[in-house]
Amino acid sequence: MEMAEEGYARRMRHRLMAPVLRVALxxxxxxxxxxxxxxxxCYQHPAQxxxxxxxxxxxxxxxxxxxxxxxxxQDPRLHWQGGPALGRSFLHGPQLDNGQLSVQRDGIYRLHIxxxxxxxxxxxxxxxxxxxxxxxxxxxxxxRSISLLRLNFHLSCTVSSQRxxxxxxxxxxxxxxxxxxxxxxxxxxTFFGVQWVHP
Numbered sequence: 001m002e003m004a005e006e007g008y009a010r011r012m013r014h015r016l017m018a019p020v021l022r023v024a025l026x027x028x029x030x031x032x033x034x035x036x037x038x039x040x041x042c043y044q045h046p047a048q049x050x051x052x053x054x055x056x057x058x059x060x061x062x063x064x065x066x067x068x069x070x071x072x073x074q075d076p077r078l079h080w081q082g083g084p085a086l087g088r089s090f091l092h093g094p095q096l097d098n099g100q101l102s103v104q105r106d107g108i109y110r111l112h113i114x115x116x117x118x119x120x121x122x123x124x125x126x127x128x129x130x131x132x133x134x135x136x137x138x139x140x141x142x143x144r145s146i147s148l149l150r151l152n153f154h155l156s157c158t159v160s161s162q163r164x165x166x167x168x169x170x171x172x173x174x175x176x177x178x179x180x181x182x183x184x185x186x187x188x189x190t191f192f193g194v195q196w197v198h199p
Contacts, residue, residue: 057195058092058104059092060082060091060092060195062081063190064079064187065079073181074179076176077099079098080099080100086187087187089187097172100139102140103167104169107167107196107197108165109164109166110164110195111164111193112162114159114160114190115177116183116189116190118182118185121157131178133150134175136174139172140170140174149161149163164197167194173194
C-alpha cells in the first residue's frame with residue numbers, strides 16, 4: 001500500500017511541476033542571454049574599462065627637492081621631485097616643470113599636501129611665526145591663476161589638507177611657504193600629490 005501511495009505522490013508532483021517547467025525552461029535561455037548582454041554592456045564596455053583601470057589614472061606623489069637649499073630660502077615656492085629612485089615618490093601622467101607640478105590631462109583631481117617646519121616646537125612659544133602660511137594654487141598659465149588652498153600654521157609646526165578641484169591640461173601648481181621658514185626634508189613630514197578621479 002505504501003508503494004502505491006508513493007507512486008501516486010510522485011505522479012501528482014509531476015503533474016503540478018509540468019506546467020511550471022514548460023514555462024520556465026523556454027524562458028531560461030532568453031533570460032540567460034539577457035543577463036549576458038547586461039553584463040557585457042555594464043561591466044565590459046570600453047569606456048567603463050578605462051575608468052576602472054587605476055594604472056591609467058594620472059597620479060603623482062612628490063617629495064621636497066632640497067638640493068641647492070642652503071641657509072635662508074630666497075624663493076617662497078617649494079620645489080618638488082618625484083620618481084622611483086626616491087622610494088615612495090612617483091609620477092604617472094603629470095610632469096615636473098622646474099620643481100612645480102604640471103597637469104597633462106583635464107579633469108577633477110584630489111590634491112593633498114602636508115608640510116612640517118624644521119626647528120619648530122609646538123610647545124615652545126614664538127618658534128612658529130604668527131603669519132606662517134602655506135598656499136597652493138595654479139600659477140601658470142596666468143589667465144587661470146587662482147588660489148586652491150591657504151593653510152595657516154597658527155601655533156602648529158605642521159599643516160595638511162586635501163581637496164577636490166578641476167584642473168586643465170597645462171595647469172602648473174605652485175606651493176608657496178612664508179619666507180624665511182624652512183620645510184622639513186623628511187618625506188614622512190613633507191609631501192605633495194594629486195590623483196585624477198574624474199573627467
